[in-house]
Amino acid sequence: GENVEQHPSTLSVQEGDSAVIKCTYSDSASNYFPWYKQELGKGPQLIIDIRSNVGEKKDQRIAVTLNKTAKHFSLHITETQPEDSAVYFCAASLIRNQFYFGTGTSLTVIP
Amino acid sequence: DSGVTQTPKHLITATGQRVTLRCSPRSGDLSVYWYQQSLDQGLQFLIQYYNGEERAKGNILERFSAQQFPDLHSELNLSSLELGDSALYFCASSPAGSRGTQYFGPGTRLLVL
Numbered sequence: 001g002e003n004v005e006q007h008p009s010t011l012s013v014q015e016g017d018s019a020v021i022k023c024t025y026s027d028s029a030s031n032y033f034p035w036y037k038q039e040l041g042k043g044p045q046l047i048i049d050i051r052s053n054v055g056e057k058k059d060q061r062i063a064v065t066l067n068k069t070a071k072h073f074s075l076h077i078t079e080t081q082p083e084d085s086a087v088y089f090c091a092a093s094l095i096r097n098q099f100y101f102g103t104g105t106s107l108t109v110i111p
Numbered sequence: 112d113s114g115v116t117q118t119p120k121h122l123i124t125a126t127g128q129r130v131t132l133r134c135s136p137r138s139g140d141l142s143v144y145w146y147q148q149s150l151d152q153g154l155q156f157l158i159q160y161y162n163g164e165e166r167a168k169g170n171i172l173e174r175f176s177a178q179q180f181p182d183l184h185s186e187l188n189l190s191s192l193e194l195g196d197s198a199l200y201f202c203a204s205s206p207a208g209s210r211g212t213q214y215f216g217p218g219t220r221l222l223v224l
Contacts, residue, residue: 032211038126043201043215044154051211089154093211098144098167101154 001053002027004092006102012078014110021092021105024072033066033073034099041086047088080109104110114138115204115216129190132219136183136204137155142166143185144205144213145177149198160185162207192223 003026013019025033031052035046050057050064050073057064060082066073077084089105091099114137124130136143145157147170156169160179171177174192179185189196199220203213 034212036215043115043217045113046212046214049212098156098159098169099146099154099155099213102155 002030002100004090004100004102006090006105008105009103010106010108012108012110013084015080017080019075019077019080019084019107019109021075021088021090021093021107022072023074023102024070025092025100025101025104026071027092028068028071030094030100032093033064034091034093035062035064035075036089036091038089038104040086044089077107080107080111085109112180113214113216115202115214116186117200117202117216117219119219120217121220121222122222124192125224126192126194128192128223130192130221131167131187132187132189132200132202132221134185134187134202134216136185136202137206137214139206140204140214141183141207142205142213143179143183145171145187146201146203146215148201148218154201157187187204189221194223197221197223 003044004021015045034049037047038044064075093099116135138216141162144159159167177187199218201218203215205213
């Protein structure tokens with residue numbers, strides 16, 4: 001099955017700086033890559049996703065890039081704010097199938 | 112608010128007992144997925160239902176079972192509970208014809224003592 005690795009496991013940045021989280025996947029057939037943000041005591045919330053026919057997608061301060069050849073994708077958060085502090089999960093899947101999640105990155109934005 | 116509801120929010124029970132977790136998907140969503148989140152295992156896929164039929168199975172123990180009812184709500188049954196079953200259990204739903212997006216509920220926190 002698919003194996004998703006996520007780095008780093010923890011990340012601290014100063015408010016206003018950028019944060020980058022990276023994931024690699026093993027199954028070249030995977031074609032859907034969502035990113036979820038999980039705040040304490042809540043369920044994962046989809047923040048951005050990308051499909052394998054696209055190399056980059058941006059939504060305000062959040063962007064995701066995908067390199068199909070290298071089988072890795074990254075989440076970029078610019079101009080970080082304290083409310084960005086949370087655990088972020090990447091996932092890989094075949095569309096409409098189960099998700100394989102990374103192990104999560106705990107992001108702390110220091111005011 | 113994702114539109115997915117789960118009950119109960121918290122559940123405390125003893126080893127050997129049986130519990131039922133309930134999930135109501137977003138209005139119109141036909142697919143329901145169950146995930147287990149524990150500290151050392153991350154988010155693990157358990158099982159998927161589509162319009163009442165089992166669609167895919169992941170790392171679901173034989174002591175666990177699930178079903179999706181005609182009104183599309185789903186229940187996850189956990190029996191002969193062990194201490195290691197303590198975890199957060201999430202339900203997610205996605206619409207028919209979805210391009211992959213899954214919407215997660217707030218979860219049920221299960222503590223087995």
